[in-house]
Amino acid sequence: MNDVLLDVTNLTVRFPAGRAGPFGPRRHVHAVDGVSFQVRRASTFGIVGQSGSGKSTVALALMRLVGISGGDVTLDGMPLSALRGDALRRARRDFQMVFQDPYASLDPRRRAGALIREPLDLLEIGSPAEREAEVLRLLSQVGLPAEAGRLFPHQFSGGQRQRLCIARALASRPRLVVCDEPVSALDVAVQAQILNLMRRLQRQLGLTYVFISHDLAVVQHLCDEVAVMYLGQVVEQAPTHRLFAAPRHPYTWSLIAAAASHGAAGQAMRRRHLTPGEPPSPIDPPPGCRFSVQCPHVTARCRTEAPHLRPAAEGHLAACHRMEELGVPDFGLAEVA
Amino acid sequence: MSGTTIPPLALSVEHLGVTLAGRDGPLPVLEDVSFGVPAGRTLALIGESGCGKSMAALALMGLLPEGLRCDTGAIRLLGEDLAVAPPARLRALRGSTLSMIFQEPMTALNPVFTVGEQIAETLRLHQGLDAAAARAGALEMLRKVEIPAAAQRLDAYPHQLSGGMRQRVMIAIALACRPRLLIADEPTTALDVTVQAQIFDLLKTLQRETGTAILLISHDLHAVADIADEVAVLYAGTCVETGPASRVLAAPEHPYTRALLACSPRLRLGAAAAGPAPDLLEVPGMVPPLGQRGPGCRFAPRCELAGADCNHPPPLRPAGAGRAAACWRVGDTTLEAVA
Numbered sequence: 001m002n003d004v005l006l007d008v009t010n011l012t013v014r015f016p017a018g019r020a021g022p023f024g025p026r027r028h029v030h031a032v033d034g035v036s037f038q039v040r041r042a043s044t045f046g047i048v049g050q051s052g053s054g055k056s057t058v059a060l061a062l063m064r065l066v067g068i069s070g071g072d073v074t075l076d077g078m079p080l081s082a083l084r085g086d087a088l089r090r091a092r093r094d095f096q097m098v099f100q101d102p103y104a105s106l107d108p109r110r111r112a113g114a115l116i117r118e119p120l121d122l123l124e125i126g127s128p129a130e131r132e133a134e135v136l137r138l139l140s141q142v143g144l145p146a147e148a149g150r151l152f153p154h155q156f157s158g159g160q161r162q163r164l165c166i167a168r169a170l171a172s173r174p175r176l177v178v179c180d181e182p183v184s185a186l187d188v189a190v191q192a193q194i195l196n197l198m199r200r201l202q203r204q205l206g207l208t209y210v211f212i213s214h215d216l217a218v219v220q221h222l223c224d225e226v227a228v229m230y231l232g233q234v235v236e237q238a239p240t241h242r243l244f245a246a247p248r249h250p251y252t253w254s255l256i257a258a259a260a261s262h263g264a265a266g267q268a269m270r271r272r273h274l275t276p277g278e279p280p281s282p283i284d285p286p287p288g289c290r291f292s293v294q295c296p297h298v299t300a301r302c303r304t305e306a307p308h309l310r311p312a313a314e315g316h317l318a319a320c321h322r323m324e325e326l327g328v329p330d331f332g333l334a335e336v337a
Numbered sequence: 338m339s340g341t342t343i344p345p346l347a348l349s350v351e352h353l354g355v356t357l358a359g360r361d362g363p364l365p366v367l368e369d370v371s372f373g374v375p376a377g378r379t380l381a382l383i384g385e386s387g388c389g390k391s392m393a394a395l396a397l398m399g400l401l402p403e404g405l406r407c408d409t410g411a412i413r414l415l416g417e418d419l420a421v422a423p424p425a426r427l428r429a430l431r432g433s434t435l436s437m438i439f440q441e442p443m444t445a446l447n448p449v450f451t452v453g454e455q456i457a458e459t460l461r462l463h464q465g466l467d468a469a470a471a472r473a474g475a476l477e478m479l480r481k482v483e484i485p486a487a488a489q490r491l492d493a494y495p496h497q498l499s500g501g502m503r504q505r506v507m508i509a510i511a512l513a514c515r516p517r518l519l520i521a522d523e524p525t526t527a528l529d530v531t532v533q534a535q536i537f538d539l540l541k542t543l544q545r546e547t548g549t550a551i552l553l554i555s556h557d558l559h560a561v562a563d564i565a566d567e568v569a570v571l572y573a574g575t576c577v578e579t580g581p582a583s584r585v586l587a588a589p590e591h592p593y594t595r596a597l598l599a600c601s602p603r604l605r606l607g608a609a610a611a612g613p614a615p616d617l618l619e620v621p622g623m624v625p626p627l628g629q630r631g632p633g634c635r636f637a638p639r640c641e642l643a644g645a646d647c648n649h650p651p652p653l654r655p656a657g658a659g660r661a662a663a664c665w666r667v668g669d670t671t672l673e674a675v676a
Contacts, residue, residue, distance in 0.1 A: 050532070159623065189596065191600070193619050199616065217601070221614040262586070266563065270538075278532075
């Protein structure tokens with residue numbers, strides 16, 4: 001059996017952005033531009049980047065919730081990107097999603113039990129009696145009492161609502177669960193409960209996660225492999241321990257520096273690696289390296305020639321012309337207490 | 338940087354109590370909360386949702402929502418008690434001596450006015466500047482908050498700016514009249530991490546220039562560690578621990594502070610990045626909702642150190658240099674063993 005569950009090749013998502021002037025050419029927002037990655041079974045693949053980097057659009061494209069403009073998405077040999085209509089709807093039992101905002105993603109007029117049962121009803125899984133039993137099993141799996149099934153969403157706290165969302169996502173026993181910032185809206189104490197729950201469920205059920213987040217510490221905690229996105233492209237991808245031990249892309253350095261520890265070491269890192277300014281518009285991305293506008297190490301070549309992802313080490317890819325020359329920054333002294 | 342002389346307090350909150358009018362009498366929201374912010378320093382108010390930190394900020398601004406009132410204690414801004422100040426006086430103070438940055442820069446700016454007009458409004462109202470002088474002042478503020486191409490951005494509408502830029506505009510409005518106290522309610526929660534670091538740097542730089550005292554409200558103790566001099570940790574409407582930020586962070590005294598620190602994952606870099614991450618510490622349960630707070634220590638139902646004596650509410654007691662904690666176990670050696 002193949003070790004890879006999800007195979008994404010050259011995924012591209014463009015949104016129309018009107019015309020440049022009344023008679024100008026049609027313009028597009030290049031939200032995701034040629035992203036490729038593979039996710040191994042029962043592992044967690046993290047995608048980090050700042051807002052506008054296209055990480056959520058990747059999640060929506062994997063879920064077929066936005067149109068894919070180009071590229072292929074294959075789930076265990078099944079070409080997701082090619083499915084249409086009823087075939088796509090039926091295939092959805094294998095891939096489910098947990099959204100960022102548990103307040104907005106539960107229908108306030110339906111009881112928790114009905115919300116969890118809905119995927120089973122829609123996908124016609126099991127008999128009605130089996131579905132009822134399944135709801136109770138799911139509730140206990142995510143750590144909620146059986147009575148919770150009779151309550152409405154507003155009667156739950158944020159953390160409990162996220163548990164409901166996870167139970168709903170797991171109802172059809174999917175193989176892939178795409179999580180878009182599932183803990184960002186939660187308080188730190190509740191966040192820990194949900195992260196531990198997700199890890200426990202992965203161990204118990206052999207789940208595969210694609211985990212989208214802007215929080216590097218959370219990503220490091222949960223993920224086996226991480227891709228760093230900048231303006232619609234992956235700029236670096238590596239096993240988690242390698243990415244945080246020896247990051248090779250200046251944008252990754254900036255992200256790490258921003259999230260680094262407090263105190264003198266963290267401040268020194270920020271002075272050295274935090275890039276000023278903001279990313280350019282995704283409507284007209286710069287011709288060369290997209291990070292060249294913000295990069296402190298930019299050269300003339302970076303502005304004209306786009307770098308491609310190339311191996312920096314075993315399983316470690318980075319897209320930077322000056323990768324060898326710049327080496328690895330010394331983060332050793334900035335270890336977090 | 339910390340000198341031996343402590344500057345005078347810009348803000349002093351003494352035994353503040355806020356209640357919510359309920360069917361069965363008033364429900365306590367904040368109880369006996371005391372803290373002070375010296376001029377030119379930053380105090381971070383830390384806690385989870387429902388702990389009352391945003392209510393404390395709104396009470397200071399005199400902006401408590403309907404049904405909530407501040408009925409005990411004093412809020413002294415440069416000696417003047419805001420808790421009893423008439424609305425007209427508060428209106429004059431807000432935006433000039435005392436100002437606030439909100440969490441959502443998207444909703445806090447008016448979408449139908451340019452950012453220049455919104456900064457100039459503060460200057461016209463509080464400093465009586467004419468339109469031209471106010472516009473010049475607005476431009477200067479935009480430059481101060483390091484917005485590139487400030488002269489062109491003066492005529493931009495909020496939707497034309499990114500989240501980070503909008504938060505910079507909010508800071509420009511808040512600091513336009515050089516307030517003595519700036520309240521920042523989760524100013525970077527809605528922003529990216531890289532932008533968050535930039536905004537904190539900016540606040541620090543401006544604070545050095547103006548000597549403004551900053552009251553920073555946050556749920557993440559680690560995130561504010563660099564900018565805050567002092568912290569006060571709130572739990573279920575009471576202050577459970579206060580002290581210098583670096584020391585509270587390095588060695589928290591109260592079990593709640595300890596739990597808050599232990600349950601958020603920390604970035605491990607370099608050699609420390611190897612190996613799988615351990616499971617996070619979980620604090621069972623959640624912050625008790627209003628009206629369901631027990632009579633004793635509020636944290637006792639979730640605390641692993643709770644005992645019979647925790648049925649009595651512990652007072653905030655001194656716990657070492659400049660520190661205080663409200664826990665019967667502080668000073669108890671068993672606490673070290675748990676750590």
